Amino acid sequence: MSQKGRPRSFDRDAALRQAMRVFWKKGYDGASLAELTTAMGINSPSLYAAFGSKEALFREAVDLYGATEGVDIWGAFERPGSAREAISDLLRASARAFSEPGDPRGCLIVLGALNVSETNAEVFRDLSERRMSSARDLAGRLKQAVAAGELPESADCDAISAFYLAVQQGMSVQARDGASRAALLAIADGAMAAWDALTAGSGRNAGA
Amino acid sequence: MSQKGRPRSFDRDAALRQAMRVFWKKGYDGASLAELTTAMGINSPSLYAAFGSKEALFREAVDLYGATEGVDIWGAFERPGSAREAISDLLRASARAFSEPGDPRGCLIVLGALNVSETNAEVFRDLSERRMSSARDLAGRLKQAVAAGELPESADCDAISAFYLAVQQGMSVQARDGASRAALLAIADGAMAAWDALTAGSGRNAGA
DNA sequence: TCTATTTTGTATCGTTCAATACCGAAAGAT
DNA sequence: ATCTTTCGGTATTGAACGATACAAAATAGA
Numbered sequence: 182m183s184q185k186g187r188p189r190s191f192d193r194d195a196a197l198r199q200a201m202r203v204f205w206k207k208g209y210d211g212a213s214l215a216e217l218t219t220a221m222g223i224n225s226p227s228l229y230a231a232f233g234s235k236e237a238l239f240r241e242a243v244d245l246y247g248a249t250e251g252v253d254i255w256g257a258f259e260r261p262g263s264a265r266e267a268i269s270d271l272l273r274a275s276a277r278a279f280s281e282p283g284d285p286r287g288c289l290i291v292l293g294a295l296n297v298s299e300t301n302a303e304v305f306r307d308l309s310e311r312r313m314s315s316a317r318d319l320a321g322r323l324k325q326a327v328a329a330g331e332l333p334e335s336a337d338c339d340a341i342s343a344f345y346l347a348v349q350q351g352m353s354v355q356a357r358d359g360a361s362r363a364a365l366l367a368i369a370d371g372a373m374a375a376w377d378a379l380t381a382g383s384g385r386n387a388g389a
Numbered sequence: 390m391s392q393k394g395r396p397r398s399f400d401r402d403a404a405l406r407q408a409m410r411v412f413w414k415k416g417y418d419g420a421s422l423a424e425l426t427t428a429m430g431i432n433s434p435s436l437y438a439a440f441g442s443k444e445a446l447f448r449e450a451v452d453l454y455g456a457t458e459g460v461d462i463w464g465a466f467e468r469p470g471s472a473r474e475a476i477s478d479l480l481r482a483s484a485r486a487f488s489e490p491g492d493p494r495g496c497l498i499v500l501g502a503l504n505v506s507e508t509n510a511e512v513f514r515d516l517s518e519r520r521m522s523s524a525r526d527l528a529g530r531l532k533q534a535v536a537a538g539e540l541p542e543s544a545d546c547d548a549i550s551a552f553y554l555a556v557q558q559g560m561s562v563q564a565r566d567g568a569s570r571a572a573l574l575a576i577a578d579g580a581m582a583a584w585d586a587l588t589a590g591s592g593r594n595a596g597a
Numbered sequence: 598t599c600t601a602t603t604t605t606g607t608a609t610c611g612t613t614c615a616a617t618a619c620c621g622a623a624a625g626a627t
Numbered sequence: 628a629t630c631t632t633t634c635g636g637t638a639t640t641g642a643a644c645g646a647t648a649c650a651a652a653a654t655a656g657a
Contacts, residue, residue: 186633187623208504210418214615224636225616235615287503295500295565296416300615309566343572344579347559354558355551357503358517364551371552375583394603395653422645432606433646439604443645508645 193231196221200232201242206285209239209294209304239293239304243311246289254278254288258318264326265376268319268345272369275349279356280365287353290315316346336380344379348372401439404429408440409450414493417447417502417512447501447512451519454497462486462496466526472534473584476527476553480577483557487564488573495561498523524554544588552587556580 199220203212214235218225232238257270279287290312294305320342326332352365407428411420422443426433440446465478487495498520502513528550534540560573 184633185625186631187625187635189634190623191635206504207506211504211506213613215613226618226637227635229616230634291562292503295495295503295562296414296419298415298419312562312566337575340572340575340579343563343568344556344576347556347563347576347580348552349559350562351555351558354499354503354520354562355555358520360551364548367545367548368552368555371548371583371587372555374586375579378582378585379579392603393601393655395605397604398653421643423643434607434648435605437646 189227189231191221191223191227196223196231197238197241197245200238201245201289202285204239204242204293205246205289208292209301210296210298236304240307243289243293243307247311250278250289255315255318258322264323264331265373265380267322268376269369269373271319272345272349272352272372273366275352276362276365276369279352280360280362286356286359288350291350291353292357312346312350316342319346332380341379344375345372397435397439399429399431399435404431404439405446405449405453408446409453409497410493412447412450412501413454413497416500417509418504418506420447444512448515451497451501451516455519458486458497463523463526466530472531472539473581473588475530476584477577477581479527480553480557480560480580481574483560484570484573484577487560488568488570494567495564496558499558499561500565520554520558524550527554540588549587552583553580 199222200217203217203220206212207216212235214225214228217235217238218228221228223231228238232241254271254274257267257274260267260270262270275288278284290308293308294301297305316339320338323332323336323338323341327334327336327338332338348368352360352368355368356365407430408425411425411428414420415424420443422433422436425443425446426436429436431439436446440449462482463479465475465482468475468478470478483496486492498516501516502509505513524547528546531540531544531546531549535542535544535546540546556576560568560576563576564573
């Protein structure tokens, strides 16, 4: 009923998966239409008919990334367990995801567009908001732990969240530089070494 | 004696400084020749005569960045003091440099080229090597502290170095997302909260 | 003053970019 | 079987890209 004319001859989901991998590897600006259409196995008119534009295709690709890789990485936040376990699992899952053999290295949401140009301003904003949304999710999990009495009231949840997210983002950079899975896991463990001092600290500027 | 023909009518160093700021803000790929020449106040033939190519100009810009911003950030490694002070100063100086009013946010060496394309492969490699060289410098300072008896033999200097560098790299990402100076400094302090546990730990995988 | 040498500004090179016009092909609807 | 609708493939669009050809302009040395 919905299918009136000539049916599409390619798998839209499979094509989107290939596009996601190209964006993941090359970034938004670095991924050319020629490279995208080659990887997707279609011609550019088919791409525009099915996805609208390069920017719209990228948005769908990022959504798909969140629904696949993102679930692997952030899954610990849905499962029961302590806040410490959730963050440790987040970092260790990130280390594994960013060094998965056969996959592009690092995180699409972090590496997809870090420089603003005239053509990618909206894309940068979208990714930036996703990153900041992750920070809010992480802080929310910590505040929940405070409310549950798991962490002291003095814990600076926003600062702790920003710190652990910075570690995860730095792992994306080092993954691009070829860091081994063991090296990334060591970074994750190193970050968890701060947990006791961070959560027991006096909230504002515990270190120094 | 060396000046035979028509003298150059612009200040090469000043033009390079402007080029550095454009690359810093837009990245290597995102900085177009038109934008560079406009900021430098010259035409493209003058750019090519004075610097050779866009890639060669970028290399000189990164060298200048290292000789100016880099000195501010890594200065603590030349000054006397404990390894802990050196790393704390490194992170806090990074937080300040990445949020300096009037300057582009984040680090040119981290953000200049994180996606590899056909035209920037050598640029990516150059920046990647600079990042890894920083990791070696940081680890070297830690090993020096171990040799001096300041840190225990069990300290995993490479892992600690990778962790703190990841924090610094993540700070560049959050600086691009608009994080305040206070937020970046809080990340630096949060990372230092790991120091005691990291350096006293059993070398391999202290956390978890 | 004349020649050699280098820089300057204009105008443009060929390539690649994202995005379409066009038309024949392939399906459902009647 | 014919009409309508949508898709596929070829060819191409105008704009922006990095990089130069060229000739006038400006200096040093003769």
